[in-house]
Amino acid sequence: MRQTLRQSLLFGDQVTLFLYLALLAFGTVMVRSATFATKYGALGDRQVVYALLAAAVFALALLVPYQIWVDYGYLLYAAALAALVLVLVLGRTVAGSKSWLYLGPFGFQPSEFAKVAVALACANAIKDLPDKAIEGRQVAFLWGIIALPAVLTFLQPDFGTATTFLPLAGAALYFSRYPLGRILKWAGMAVLAVLLLFALGWFTFLKPYQKDRILTFVNPAHDPKGAGYQVAQARIAVGSGELTGKGLHSGTQNRLNFLPAPHTDFIFGVVAEETGFVGSVGVLLAFLALLARFLSTLRVARDAEGRFLVLCGFAVILYHLLVNVGMVLGLLPTTGLPLPFLSYGGSFLISMSLFAGLAANVRMRRFVP
Amino acid sequence: MDRTDDPTFEPKVLFLQFVAAAVFVLFASRLFLLQVMEGSFYRTLSENNYTRTIVLRSPRGVIADRNGKVLCRNRISFSLVLDTAKEGSLERTVASMNRILGLSMTMEEVQAARKRSAVPSLAVLARDVPPAWVQKVEVHQDELKMLRIEMELRREYPYGSLGSHAIGYVGLLSEKEAETLRIRELDPFIEVGKAGVEKAANALLMGENGKRTAQVNAMGREVEDPRLRLPGVGVQREPVPGRNIRLNLDVELQQILTSAFGEETGAAVFMNPNTGEILAWVSVPDYDPNLFSHTISPKDWQALSEDPRHPLLNRPIQGAYPAGSTFKPFVALVGMEEGLLTPGTTFYCPGAWEFGGHVFHCWARGGHGGVDPLTAIQNSCNVFFYRAGDRVGIERIARWGALFGLGQKTGVDLPSEMAGTLPSDEWKRARGLGPWYPGETLSVSIGQGYLTVTPLQLLSFYSTLATGGKRYQPRLLQGEPRLLSSVDVSASSLEVLKEGLQRVVTSGTGRACNIPGLAVCAKTGTAQVVAASAGVDTKLLDKSIRDHAWFAGFAPRENPQVAFVILVEHGGHGGDMGAKIARLGLEYLFFGKKPGEEAPAAEPSTAPPLEARASVRAEGAG
Numbered sequence: 001m002r003q004t005l006r007q008s009l010l011f012g013d014q015v016t017l018f019l020y021l022a023l024l025a026f027g028t029v030m031v032r033s034a035t036f037a038t039k040y041g042a043l044g045d046r047q048v049v050y051a052l053l054a055a056a057v058f059a060l061a062l063l064v065p066y067q068i069w070v071d072y073g074y075l076l077y078a079a080a081l082a083a084l085v086l087v088l089v090l091g092r093t094v095a096g097s098k099s100w101l102y103l104g105p106f107g108f109q110p111s112e113f114a115k116v117a118v119a120l121a122c123a124n125a126i127k128d129l130p131d132k133a134i135e136g137r138q139v140a141f142l143w144g145i146i147a148l149p150a151v152l153t154f155l156q157p158d159f160g161t162a163t164t165f166l167p168l169a170g171a172a173l174y175f176s177r178y179p180l181g182r183i184l185k186w187a188g189m190a191v192l193a194v195l196l197l198f199a200l201g202w203f204t205f206l207k208p209y210q211k212d213r214i215l216t217f218v219n220p221a222h223d224p225k226g227a228g229y230q231v232a233q234a235r236i237a238v239g240s241g242e243l244t245g246k247g248l249h250s251g252t253q254n255r256l257n258f259l260p261a262p263h264t265d266f267i268f269g270v271v272a273e274e275t276g277f278v279g280s281v282g283v284l285l286a287f288l289a290l291l292a293r294f295l296s297t298l299r300v301a302r303d304a305e306g307r308f309l310v311l312c313g314f315a316v317i318l319y320h321l322l323v324n325v326g327m328v329l330g331l332l333p334t335t336g337l338p339l340p341f342l343s344y345g346g347s348f349l350i351s352m353s354l355f356a357g358l359a360a361n362v363r364m365r366r367f368v369p
Numbered sequence: 370m371d372r373t374d375d376p377t378f379e380p381k382v383l384f385l386q387f388v389a390a391a392v393f394v395l396f397a398s399r400l401f402l403l404q405v406m407e408g409s410f411y412r413t414l415s416e417n418n419y420t421r422t423i424v425l426r427s428p429r430g431v432i433a434d435r436n437g438k439v440l441c442r443n444r445i446s447f448s449l450v451l452d453t454a455k456e457g458s459l460e461r462t463v464a465s466m467n468r469i470l471g472l473s474m475t476m477e478e479v480q481a482a483r484k485r486s487a488v489p490s491l492a493v494l495a496r497d498v499p500p501a502w503v504q505k506v507e508v509h510q511d512e513l514k515m516l517r518i519e520m521e522l523r524r525e526y527p528y529g530s531l532g533s534h535a536i537g538y539v540g541l542l543s544e545k546e547a548e549t550l551r552i553r554e555l556d557p558f559i560e561v562g563k564a565g566v567e568k569a570a571n572a573l574l575m576g577e578n579g580k581r582t583a584q585v586n587a588m589g590r591e592v593e594d595p596r597l598r599l600p601g602v603g604v605q606r607e608p609v610p611g612r613n614i615r616l617n618l619d620v621e622l623q624q625i626l627t628s629a630f631g632e633e634t635g636a637a638v639f640m641n642p643n644t645g646e647i648l649a650w651v652s653v654p655d656y657d658p659n660l661f662s663h664t665i666s667p668k669d670w671q672a673l674s675e676d677p678r679h680p681l682l683n684r685p686i687q688g689a690y691p692a693g694s695t696f697k698p699f700v701a702l703v704g705m706e707e708g709l710l711t712p713g714t715t716f717y718c719p720g721a722w723e724f725g726g727h728v729f730h731c732w733a734r735g736g737h738g739g740v741d742p743l744t745a746i747q748n749s750c751n752v753f754f755y756r757a758g759d760r761v762g763i764e765r766i767a768r769w770g771a772l773f774g775l776g777q778k779t780g781v782d783l784p785s786e787m788a789g790t791l792p793s794d795e796w797k798r799a800r801g802l803g804p805w806y807p808g809e810t811l812s813v814s815i816g817q818g819y820l821t822v823t824p825l826q827l828l829s830f831y832s833t834l835a836t837g838g839k840r841y842q843p844r845l846l847q848g849e850p851r852l853l854s855s856v857d858v859s860a861s862s863l864e865v866l867k868e869g870l871q872r873v874v875t876s877g878t879g880r881a882c883n884i885p886g887l888a889v890c891a892k893t894g895t896a897q898v899v900a901a902s903a904g905v906d907t908k909l910l911d912k913s914i915r916d917h918a919w920f921a922g923f924a925p926r927e928n929p930q931v932a933f934v935i936l937v938e939h940g941g942h943g944g945d946m947g948a949k950i951a952r953l954g955l956e957y958l959f960f961g962k963k964p965g966e967e968a969p970a971a972e973p974s975t976a977p978p979l980e981a982r983a984s985v986r987a988e989g990a991g
Contacts, residue, residue, distance in 0.1 A: 174381060177375065177377065178377070179376075179377045179380070180377060180380045180381050180384055183381075229456060233418075233587075235403065235411070236411050236414045236415050236418065237415070238400070238403050238404060238411070239403040239404055239407055239408055239410065239411025239412070239414075239415075240408065240411040240412040240414065240415035241404050241408070242404050242405070242408035242409070242411075242412060243404065243405055243408065252415055252416075252418065252419045253415055253418065256418070256419050256584070256585070256586040256587055256592065257586045257587035258415075258418050258419070258586075258587045272400065272403075272404065276404060277400055277401065277404040277405050277408075280400050280404070281397050281400055284393055284396050284397055284400075285393070287393075288389060288390070288393040291389040292386065292389065295382055295385055295386055295389070298382055298385075299382060314385065318388070318389060318392065321392065322392055325396050326396075329396060329399045329400065329403070331395070331399060
């Protein structure tokens with residue numbers, strides 16, 4: 001399980017490293033632009049610290065052999081569950097939900113770290129299973145592992161973050177021995193079931209603001225002052241960037257507060273406005289390359305636990321990308337999920353860095369016996 | 370999912386590759402649509418977001434009297450404006466506004482204000498609000514996003530109702546006026562003259578608003594950020610202030626004459642016959658134009674428009690009255706100029722004249738005996754003018770009347786002037802009233818019948834007599850005199866008229882205006898309201914049916930400097946009240962004497978209120 005430094009450099013995942021650092025650096029610059037000369041100005045500087053911290057975590061995730069990470073999977077999972085329970089008791093309420101836990105002056109969101117812990121715990125659960133053995137029973141067990149923190153997150157209540165456990169559940173199913181066709185069929189049925197449940201939920205548990213968001217997505221003219229206003233302003237921000245953008249710090253939608261939450265949920269709006277089509281497609285290309293690299297690692301990884309970790313990283317990052325950019329571009333409803341590596345926020349950044357670091361780790365150690 | 374021996378592995382990875390590529394293609398094409406294809410559209414939207422056109426208001430011109438006394442000026446005022454172009458719910462905004470600002474506006478009132486506004490998206494909800502509201506609205510911007518407080522310049526009339534009919538008033542530009550005046554500014558605060566000089570000289574007074582484009586943030590607050598160099602931000606056009614104007618009016622004369630009317634209603638105009646300069650323009654009752662400077666309340670408007678004394682009526686030009694005896698000198702003049710009468714022509718007045726089987730009475734039942742033009746004017750003998758009018762005939766009266774501007778507007782620089790009526794055979798037939806009967810000429814000859822004049826027309830006639838035939842346009846605004854027409858009148862006829870008119874004042878019905886040291890020529894007159902039988906003491910009649918009293922003339926007799934007309938509605942016979950009012954005005958103009966004061970003896974006053982006064986004294990005292 002050991003690998004020499006020479007081997008590490010030779011087989012290391014320089015592509016993932018480069019793409020990760022590029023996105024991280026670009027994101028930091030954009031967050032600074034989104035908070036420059038506003039009351040959030042200090043957040044821009046804080047994001048630099050978070051980015052450095054995230055890079056260190058990335059290095060940690062890369063350098064400690066992923067098998068060791070997986071070995072500690074259950075322990076980390078238990079810690080994550082404990083934190084999620086704790087946050088329900090002691091958590092500070094921000095924007096209507098208890099998702100922040102404070103250790104002295106440092107606050108973090110246990111739900112973000114729980115995603116990584118879930119992936120590691122699941123990897124641990126399957127690592128000793130014989131080949132082609134992952135069947136319904138095992139999938140159900142993995143889903144149990146995933147469901148527990150998801151439910152706890154849902155109770156905060158943070159519906160958006162709770163849904164980010166869905167890609168992990170998808171990854172678990174995808175990893176089973178069942179062929180693609182059948183999985184897609186099940187997925188289709190699941191979507192139908194969700195729609196039914198949604199119809200039911202409409203009349204029971206959905207909050208007015210959640211209904212509003214959905215209605216606004218269906219018809220942007222609905223309540224133009226509230227959610228529709230955000231959608232419209234985000235679209236103006238994106239479109240007005242034109243081909244090459246208005247320039248860093250010069251996005252009027254961003255700088256003059258028309259764009260909602262520009263440093264977090266709508267950071268891609270700032271990218272689109274200030275760097276234009278060139279910059280935003282460049283960011284998307286970087287994501288595409290990163291995801292393609294994950295898939296390539298999937299092919300070369302030496303064991304099931306490694307492949308599972310990579311698949312989890314792929315699923316989580318793709319899910320965030322889809323939901324976040326889809327929202328900014330007005331293709332999906334407003335859900336308030338951040339964009340990996342670009343959005344402001346320490347916990348999320350570190351969690352995403354862990355996934356990226358573990359993926360690079362798997363690739364680097366693909367030949368280790 | 371094992372890469373080596375799981376047959377499902379490769380299809381699954383391929384599918385994920387496809388998904389990732391599909392997401393990329395979807396997003397990239399969406400970006401291409403929004404940014405490249407529709408980019409310029411969204412750029413415009415973003416520019417509209419951050420720019421707000423700020424109107425730079427131009428102050429309306431100040432109006433002053435001939436001595437520089439300010440009759441109308443501007444003051445700073447704050448107004449509550451509703452901007453419906455802003456995001457938000459109108460109902461909620463109105464509810465929050467009522468709560469925060471302590472108002473109680475209904476939705477209907479708000480909608481009415483919106484309808485009234487010349488700018489579709491802006492409505493002025495309240496004017497002259499406390500300056501403290503500026504901050505209140507700012508603090509509650511989240512709730513009151515659709516509201517803002519704007520500074521505007523409001524009209525203020527320091528003399529209140531004095532001279533209101535001459536000065537007029539302003540009001541907010543209506544949508545219709547915006548069309549006719551071709552004003553396309555997006556400013557709900559444009560005020561335009563609605564009456565008086567404010568309306569007549571609106572184009573001079575108004576100036577033109579400028580505009581500036583400001584950079585605002587999402588809260589609508591103006592921000593200056595040197596890092597954001599935005600196109601099109603800054604001053605676009607400087608405002609052009611309105612021109613200050615001076616009127617020919619003399620506020621002191623105006624005050625003297627207005628207060629002389631007391632509770633009576635009527636009109637008085639004083640004018641320089643040699644230039645047409647109007648020195649005083651009295652129409653009583655008057656109104657306070659400051660009421661209109663605020664958007665007039667329905668209650669105030671009702672009070673003004675339903676007042677039986679018609680305070681809004683601009684009597685000197687909007688009231689047409691029978692001229693009464695003041696018309697008689699005209700008939701004598703036409704007769705002499707046409708050679709039908711001579712200064713020596715004498716008619717016998719037995720107290721009545723029978724004509725066409727009808728008896729026409731003289732006001733003096735006992736008759737005047739033998740009268741010539743001079744004594745006929747002096748004693749206002751009806752019989753003489755019946756016979757003179759019969760000789761002259763209605764057509765000559767109409768022709769000469771037109772030369773003197775009767776039956777037509779004088780062209781005074783005020784809006785809504787009436788023309789009065791100068792009847793003739795043609796005039797009567799055109800109105801389907803049948804042919805002209807000679808008996809009707811007799812009524813016209815003593816200023817009754819179909820003939821009506823506005824006070825200003827009558828003044829214009831006496832002014833033209835004063836200048837020996839030169840008729841000037843009456844003017845409130847200072848400027849070059851404008852000669853309207855020059856009537857060729859012989860000096861001998863004029864002398865007869867002047868002598869007769871002077872005798873009216875020295876020994877006739879106008880004795881109340883007999884001022885020592887000033888040769889006043891004037892004629893009294895009575896305009897019948899209803900045909901009361903002769904000999905009834907009018908003082909016993911109910912006031913509303915009592916006759917109107919005229920007093921019109923000029924002074925001094927040689928080289929006249931002032932022409933005047935006084936109309937006291939329901940004032941009975943013209944001698945007393947009208948002559949007394951005229952006397953006060955003339956004493957002020959010629960001797961600097963104010964009512965209740967003794968005339969300053971040798972050197973009347975240190976600062977003459979009227980340049981003309983000094984010259985009047987120098988030239989006219991002899």
